[in-house]
Amino acid sequence: MTNLLEVAGLRVTLGAGTVLRGVDFAIRPGEALGLVGESGSGKSMTARAIGRLLPRGARSEGTIAFDGADVNKLDGKGLRSYRGQVAMVFQDPRAHINPVRRIGDFMTEALRTNGGVRKADAYELAAGMLGQVGLDTGNLAKYPHQLSGGMLQRVMIAAALLTSPRLLLADEPTTALDVTTQAEVMAILAELRRDFGLALLFITHDLELAAAVCDRTAVMYAGQVVEIRDSALLHEDPLHPYTAALAAARPDIGRTQARLRAIPGRPLSGFEAPGHACAFAPRCAHDAPGCYAELPALAGLDGGLSRCLRAAQLRGTLGVTAGA
Amino acid sequence: MTTLSFTKTSRFTKAPARLGKAGTAAAVVVAIAVFAAIFGPWLAPGNPDLPDLQIAWVGPAAGHLLGFDFEGRDVLSRLLAGAQSAMLGPLAVVVLAMAGGTAFALISAWRRGATDAVISSGMDVLFAFPGILLAVLAATVFGAGLVAAAVALSIAYLPYVARVLRAAALKERNQPYVQALEVQGASVPRICLTHILPNMSRMIVAQATVLFGYAMVDLAAISFLGLGVQPPAANWGVMISENEPGILQGYPLPALAAAACVVFVVIAVNVLGERLLEGEGHR
Amino acid sequence: MLIGSLLVASFAIFGALYLAPGSALAALSGGRALPPASVAILDQRYHLNAPFFVQYWYWLDNALHGNLGISITLRENVSTLIGSRIWTTAGLVLYASVIICVIGIGLGVIAGLRPGWLDTSALVTTAVTAAIPAFVASIVLILLFAVKLGWFPALAAGTGGGFAGDLRTFTLPAIALALSSLAIVARVTRAAIREESDREHVQTAISRGIPPRQVIQRHILRNAAIPITTVSAITVASLIAVSAVVETAFSMNGLGAYLVQAAQSKDLAVVQGISLVLVAAFVLVNLFADLLYAVLDPRVKLGAKAS
Numbered sequence: 001m002t003n004l005l006e007v008a009g010l011r012v013t014l015g016a017g018t019v020l021r022g023v024d025f026a027i028r029p030g031e032a033l034g035l036v037g038e039s040g041s042g043k044s045m046t047a048r049a050i051g052r053l054l055p056r057g058a059r060s061e062g063t064i065a066f067d068g069a070d071v072n073k074l075d076g077k078g079l080r081s082y083r084g085q086v087a088m089v090f091q092d093p094r095a096h097i098n099p100v101r102r103i104g105d106f107m108t109e110a111l112r113t114n115g116g117v118r119k120a121d122a123y124e125l126a127a128g129m130l131g132q133v134g135l136d137t138g139n140l141a142k143y144p145h146q147l148s149g150g151m152l153q154r155v156m157i158a159a160a161l162l163t164s165p166r167l168l169l170a171d172e173p174t175t176a177l178d179v180t181t182q183a184e185v186m187a188i189l190a191e192l193r194r195d196f197g198l199a200l201l202f203i204t205h206d207l208e209l210a211a212a213v214c215d216r217t218a219v220m221y222a223g224q225v226v227e228i229r230d231s232a233l234l235h236e237d238p239l240h241p242y243t244a245a246l247a248a249a250r251p252d253i254g255r256t257q258a259r260l261r262a263i264p265g266r267p268l269s270g271f272e273a274p275g276h277a278c279a280f281a282p283r284c285a286h287d288a289p290g291c292y293a294e295l296p297a298l299a300g301l302d303g304g305l306s307r308c309l310r311a312a313q314l315r316g317t318l319g320v321t322a323g324a
Numbered sequence: 325m326t327t328l329s330f331t332k333t334s335r336f337t338k339a340p341a342r343l344g345k346a347g348t349a350a351a352v353v354v355a356i357a358v359f360a361a362i363f364g365p366w367l368a369p370g371n372p373d374l375p376d377l378q379i380a381w382v383g384p385a386a387g388h389l390l391g392f393d394f395e396g397r398d399v400l401s402r403l404l405a406g407a408q409s410a411m412l413g414p415l416a417v418v419v420l421a422m423a424g425g426t427a428f429a430l431i432s433a434w435r436r437g438a439t440d441a442v443i444s445s446g447m448d449v450l451f452a453f454p455g456i457l458l459a460v461l462a463a464t465v466f467g468a469g470l471v472a473a474a475v476a477l478s479i480a481y482l483p484y485v486a487r488v489l490r491a492a493a494l495k496e497r498n499q500p501y502v503q504a505l506e507v508q509g510a511s512v513p514r515i516c517l518t519h520i521l522p523n524m525s526r527m528i529v530a531q532a533t534v535l536f537g538y539a540m541v542d543l544a545a546i547s548f549l550g551l552g553v554q555p556p557a558a559n560w561g562v563m564i565s566e567n568e569p570g571i572l573q574g575y576p577l578p579a580l581a582a583a584a585c586v587v588f589v590v591i592a593v594n595v596l597g598e599r600l601l602e603g604e605g606h607r
Numbered sequence: 608m609l610i611g612s613l614l615v616a617s618f619a620i621f622g623a624l625y626l627a628p629g630s631a632l633a634a635l636s637g638g639r640a641l642p643p644a645s646v647a648i649l650d651q652r653y654h655l656n657a658p659f660f661v662q663y664w665y666w667l668d669n670a671l672h673g674n675l676g677i678s679i680t681l682r683e684n685v686s687t688l689i690g691s692r693i694w695t696t697a698g699l700v701l702y703a704s705v706i707i708c709v710i711g712i713g714l715g716v717i718a719g720l721r722p723g724w725l726d727t728s729a730l731v732t733t734a735v736t737a738a739i740p741a742f743v744a745s746i747v748l749i750l751l752f753a754v755k756l757g758w759f760p761a762l763a764a765g766t767g768g769g770f771a772g773d774l775r776t777f778t779l780p781a782i783a784l785a786l787s788s789l790a791i792v793a794r795v796t797r798a799a800i801r802e803e804s805d806r807e808h809v810q811t812a813i814s815r816g817i818p819p820r821q822v823i824q825r826h827i828l829r830n831a832a833i834p835i836t837t838v839s840a841i842t843v844a845s846l847i848a849v850s851a852v853v854e855t856a857f858s859m860n861g862l863g864a865y866l867v868q869a870a871q872s873k874d875l876a877v878v879q880g881i882s883l884v885l886v887a888a889f890v891l892v893n894l895f896a897d898l899l900y901a902v903l904d905p906r907v908k909l910g911a912k913a914s
Binding site for chain 2: 611612613615616619620735737738739740741742743746747749750753754761762845847848849851852855856866867869870871873874875878882885886889890893
């Protein structure tokens, strides 16, 4: 089965600084990949690069291939068709929906302008999709300010699915919502994925959430992918110290801890990362002199990928269950 | 237990206003205008007030760089003499409007609640009166003249000043150091005058400069209409109106010279004001 | 709220009568000596012997019925005098508004959508014109286009030639009136377009493959219309007062010019009448701006201030 989306050697520079320093991953049709990172790790920028929404003045190298075709070389009709197949769901639904137009207008806009669908048909499709996400069809006539954040996010998801996309890019879709609404929206996403056979790139800062929802999880740090692993193995047998540290830092509701295990220091962004050493080394509990001398490459290990020079050595010692 | 002393400066550190090339040029022009306003009558090469119809409309000649106006008076001298009322009038307007506006803004910001609502509503009503209209009304009732016009304009500008400064005053009033002072028992006037006001001073100066530009234009317009400074007194606005026939008859220089003075000083004041406002983080 | 402003404003206009030094009678007559018969008529008409508020009531009541008193200098009904001149002023303000909206908004939209030399040159031009007060613009325009080039008549006296002729006569004054306001409208338009272009919902539209022209029309322009119409309406309202200056410079027979003449001859009734009309027009335009705002922005309920 060929990959639906392949990102290889993606580097993005913005102005004088490098935001993405090396992003590589692939998504198969129907697969869900989580992309986890802290602020500044470059996860949102990756989504924008895939969606061809990079800000003015940003330059990208490397390839992004969708169904074998280079995304950055698409133009005109090809680009519009691509946008129809790759849908984005954004973090703050209220900011991402035009406040002066009605919901129905928002949902059917792409269908009516690109898909050439007649207005009545488009509204019928939108009404149906609203039902799928658990909303009343009466909402089509309302304005965004009349709906809650959770409802708006569901509208956003419904609208994204109207063009029958094959890949959904979800950029922190639940971060702006409260926990109960979060759970509802995630449930809807999972259900729709199954129904429509969608592939999903799920971007979040929450390692647990990604692992729970996605088949595989990729972890980013300072503009690079540092680990890709089956979600089931991520906790017990992570391949990179950063992943282990992230997992360990989360307070466990079932245990009493004397002290939160925060990672010392602060997360680096792509701008600040050194070019010839491991970016995480200064904060790493397992650092060695060699880590400061060369930039590690993403290498395979036990079915996953890790950007750690000492990955093979540290195998088995990084998991949460192994203690820290 | 030690008593905490709070510094006067607010938490927001402000960068010094950068004048830049345009700003410095503007400042120079304004300085020249001020200089002319103070020393103008003494610097004038000729007599600004003595009419001599024989040489009316005569063009530039030796010792009379800008020629003569419709009554044969030396234009350059008249411009220099006119600088006085052209600069003093707006100054008076600005002083009055800023004083009144600041007072209202402080009271509004301090009391908040009902007092604030009443003052704000009052200001909104006053907004409905354009400055020129108020000046016309004043001229009708009190007779035409610079004083009536200046007072009318200051009243018309009050709501604008009050509204802008109210926002700044509110920001200061909500700072923790003010609450600390209140708790320590400092009196309201003292807090306002010795603490809040100085922290607003840069904003006040910036607004005053912008207001000066508006006042200058409005006062010149009012004098142009014949309701401000009265001829034969020298004033740039008056000069434009009394020399307007010259434009139609082929002697545009006197009117244009006066107009140029107004425009250049107004541009300079506006540029200066904008530079100062930028230092306050405004656009 | 705006009606309240109007009421208070009318009260102030009326009250000006009493601010004047000397008696109300002296103010009404403009300091002229009057024969007893005229005094009696004035007494009766203005109810000068009644208490202040009663007088105000009579005046306001009369005003609302179209009776604004008599001009002391021309001995005619103020309402008639206003009526014959109002179309000149209205036409001038309308013409200037069209210029401001078309050129100001047009320049702003272009500058906002396409950064580059057009953008900078538009900014610079408008900054320069902003500094030119209406009366200066008037004389410069007269000099350039009327005297030197002869394209337009210099003064408005003797207008004939129907609509086209009127258009020609009103063009220079309208430009003079519009010039200084062009800058702020263009600047606000440009800022609004820039701001809307950077908004997230525009990103959403792009991400769904909506063609650029639709994105600009349905999202950027449509949303930017809110601040643009607000500033345009406020600017138009401000034209009402400045029209007096332009009318005087071009010797036009409009309300503004007449107001100035009446002020000079201390014809209080006329001044009050015209002031009332001008303030009412100002309030009405602002009311219209609020209404437009509520129509364009569904988040705002009618009655809220457009600010």
